[in-house]
Amino acid sequence: MIHKKSKPLFNVALHAGTLGARFLFVFILAKFLDPADVGYYGLFTAAVGYALYLVGLDFYTYTTREILKASNEQRGKMLKGQAALSCGLYLLLFPIAAVLLQQVQWPVGLALWFIPILVLEHFNQEVSRLLVALSEQLTASIILFVRQGSWALVIVALMAYDKESRNLHYVMASWAVAGVLAASLGLFKLGRLQLGGWRSAVDWRWVKKGIAISMAFLLATLALRGFQTIDRYWLESLAGIEVVASYVLFLGVAGSLMTLLDAGFISYAYPNFIKLYHQQKYGELNQSVRKLVLQTLFISAAFAIVSWLLLPYLLTWIAKPVYVKHISLYPWLLLAMVVNAFSMAPHFALYAQGKDKPIIYSHVAALIAFVASVMALQTSWPLLAVPIALNVSFAVVLAIKAFAYFTAPTANLPTAQSQIS
Secondary structure, eight states: OOOOHHHHHHHHHHHHHHHHHHHHHHHHHHHHHHHHHHHHHHHHHHHHHHHHHHHHHHHHHHHHHHHSSSOHHHHHHHHHHHHHHHHHHHHHHHHHHHHHHHTOOOOOTTTTGGHHHHHHHHHHHHHHHHHHHHHHHOHHEEEEHIIIHHHHHHHHHHHHOGGOOOHHHHHHHHHHHHHHHHHHHHHHHHHHHTOTTTTTTOOHHHHHHHHHHHHHHHHHHHHHHHHHHHHHHHHHHHOHHHHHHHHHHHHHHHHHHHHHHIIIHHHHHHHHHHHHHHHOOHHHHHHHHHHHHHHHHHHHHHHHHHHHHHHHHHHHTTOOOHHHTTTHHHHHHHHHHHHHHHHHHHHHHHTTTTHHHHHHHHHHHHHHHHHHHHHHHHTTTTTTTTHHHHHHHHHHHOOOOOHHHHTTTTTOOHHHHHHHH
């Protein structure tokens, strides 16, 4: 049994392990796979990431707030409703996916992994979100490590010592096996939570209400994820699949910043934001938001310095000229991740207060900004058009969310202690 005071530290250690495993994984792929295969892996993961929102409808945004307000006896009924909705969406979308997968120009066999991995990723993602919302961050971190870190380590070891494993088939197989293990852990934990209401009939009225609310979030999420999906495909059309491989490598490194922040700070902060808002402790909420901003600043600065100093040595180890040739992509991708990181504090503060419109507007505006920026830059700077556009898009998101939060009536209310003094 882990002591309560040690749980945050152990949670961070698990996320650090996941982060380290993914970090090694992306460099092992770059070293042992053909750059084209690394590019196709990037296209595959982008497609899975986008499809997750189509099969989930961002319904968790509704479920999370409802579950936190409900008693334990009602929570199982809510999750059953969400599960019923997902099953219906799978029945509707699977035939469409099957047709589309026949049209993609991925390596032979890669498309066959798409649906199994999509289902596993969706289930594990929803369970992890539920556990975080219920302040079960430690279990969520264990599932995350199994789902993302464990198989990455397996692939790192296999590719280092077995030349036969240096292909995408082994990567996908390891991903799927880890997904099954993570899902098993998730089911076990759900059983231990003893949530009531599983035997109740699905409340379709509640589901319909959730769809109506989450659809607005879905539009915003599809817009936000849209430019983080088409970026790789657009870059391929402008510069080729090998440049996409470099983009995937450098984005994998830069994206580690978000994983680090989520592990140590964001996953703890946003449930607290919701709690403080519902308790009408607006001063404490604002103090918590500012604390998250300062934490983001410190971690981002440290990450930027360390990653920039280490990257040349890692590229020398990979020993493939194509990555060194396109190292100019990294500063732009790193900057984009930093800007994105700073938008998280106002994002979750707005979400906690139920102020959804600024979130939706910012994401739609970001997609428009991305498309406009790439179109404006693609002729003059085909290599940098996409990463520069990524920065513009995240800057738009940050500006709109920050403005909405800091101009809200509750943004400058003092804490209870300052009012007493």
